[in-house]
Amino acid sequence: MKRFSTLFSISLLSGAVTLGSYKLLFDNDGYFSGNKNPIVTAASDSYGKSVGLSAENVDFTEAAEKTIHTVVHVKNVSRKTVTNPMLEYFYGYGGQQQQEQVGTGSGVIISEDGYIVTNNHVVKDASEIEITLNNKKSYKAKLIGTDSKMDIALLKIDADEKLPYTAFANSDSVKIGEWVLAVGNPYNLTSTVTAGIVSAKARNLDTSGIQSFIQTDAAVNPGNSGGALVNTRGELIGINTMISSMTGSYVGYSFAVPSNIARKIIEDIMEFGNVQRGILGVEGGELNGTASKELGISQTQGFYINRVTKNSGAERSGLQKGDIIVRLDDQNVATFADLSGYINTKRPNDKVQVTILRDGKNRIVPVILSKNEFFSTEFKGLELENIDAADKKKFNLDYGVRIRSITNENLKQYEEELKGNIVLSIDNVKAKDIETVSKLLDKKEESQSIRIEMINKNGEIIKIII
Known part of the structure; x- marks a missing residue:
């Protein structure tokens, strides 16, 4: 009897705890009731829906x-001309045939x-596109x-x-x-x-x-x-x-x-x-523990400016080598992807509020973005710039950078032959545009020799080593 009474008391106590917990948590005024705020909410300007x-x-x-x-x-139908040398050799025809290729994707x-x-x-x-x-x-x-x-x-x-x-x-x-x-x-x-x-x-x-x-x-x-x-x-x-x-x-x-x-x-x-690309006009790299140690700085996040492009918005606004970009408008910049991703949403002449770290203090510098066509870089006394639509049409190219000017004393005697030539590759790497070339050259030392393949004003391919 005594054992039964003990079990009954425990059951009664457990029921009371369960009922009390339910009232506390789930009843009208309970913690998980609809009258309380949700535990986790999503971004108000993009989602507006409670997420558990x-x-x-x-x-x-x-x-x-x-x-x-x-x-x-999305169905992409393309037609390419293919050569069949066997048919040509044995039968004297069929050397070239039209081949249809089909690719698919979404939209x-x-x-x-x-x-x-x-x-x-x-x-x-695509020769034809079907949706x-x-x-x-x-x-x-x-x-x-x-x-x-x-x-x-x-x-x-x-x-x-x-x-x-x-x-x-x-x-x-x-x-x-x-x-x-x-x-x-x-x-x-x-x-x-x-x-x-x-x-x-x-x-x-x-x-x-x-x-x-x-x-x-x-x-x-x-x-x-x-x-x-x-x-x-x-x-x-x-x-x-x-x-x-x-x-x-x-x-x-x-x-x-x-x-x-x-x-x-x-x-x-x-x-x-066409796409209007604005550029900030800075070159450098993102910071991390290793890079910061080599540079002798304590900041381990942000974009370190190693060079400022001539005549760019960054130069006109006073940005300089050694500045660390930590914010663009309201967006934090911890990596190069943060910086490039935000700039890619902007156009030439847009104004961006650039927050930099200089001498241990934050400064906000307004920068008006330049047009991408004016973006240039300099290496070994060669100033390079993106090619324009006229060059692309003249030489039937969709890539390349042009030699804008020469300050290299060893190359000055060849300035007339080199100035205006279009660089196709550097050390066998395709020179797609100035951004690609800048990244490549940033990894090179001035003392290293580089091989350049270019096309001159007469459409001839020439190669030099500097």
Whole structure:
């Protein structure tokens, strides 16, 4: 009897604790009731939706329903001439044949009248582009413009109805750990949705173009290129571009061009017909423990200015070697990707408030961005600049840098022959533009010799070692 009384008392006490805990936590005024603030909230200007600590607390259905109808299948048909020497040798014909190649990817409708954004590599060299909507309707697409550097292309279709489209969000407001959806057409399927989180921002993969990716663990596979990365409200925060994989299929991470960069490129193409690039006019590198130790400074984050470009906005504003850029407007700068990603959203003549660290003190310096065509660099007494549209047309080139002037005393006697020549490669590395060349030359010592391949004013290829 005594044992029964003890058990009854314990049961009664346990029930009271459970009931009290429920009242405290879940009742009308409890901690987890609807009358209290959620534990975790998302960025107010981009998400506006409460996000819990697990996927079960997030409703992906609204964002998925909005997005799947705005993501399209992109079919790229290209025709190339191939040579068959065997047919030519034995039969005297068939030496050249037309071969059709088909590539596929995804795209995102960004306006009700049929503008579509995708990756440049999805439509590169296309003879025909066909768009298939999620409702299976197909249309021929016109290529409006491309930016190979940032891997963005703008297409246009003329549909017989107003189309659903995805609105742009502010990608600068995206937070690491936020839930996102990747929507695309992998393996030629209709719109497919996968979910994940933002794993990192301003990710630098050391490509020759994009230096500031959004990294996510949402599954992305072949065919997803050009598809949408959206937040939980179905707003566009990035264009899925590439995966990091030894096999070519998804293994854990994927990367997207931030929506702010993509939107700026699209607006430039629509307004100017090409991309308007603004530059700050500084060269250098991001700080870390090793670099800071070599430079003898304590700051381990930021962009260290090693050289200021002549006649640039940075020079006119008084930026100098040794300054450390730690902020651009309201965006912190810890890495080169932070700096380049933000500048890529700006145009020539835009004003940027640059916060620098000089002599241990923060200073804010307003800088008006210069036009990218005026960007130049100097090495071994050669001043180099980007080639213009006239040079590209004259020599049938889509890359290269021009020798603007010569101050090298050993080369002065050859100034007339060298000035104006277009450098094609340096040490067998393709000289795509000044930014590529600057990065390459920053790794060289003045005492090191370099091999330069160039094309002269007569269209002849010449090679020199300096």
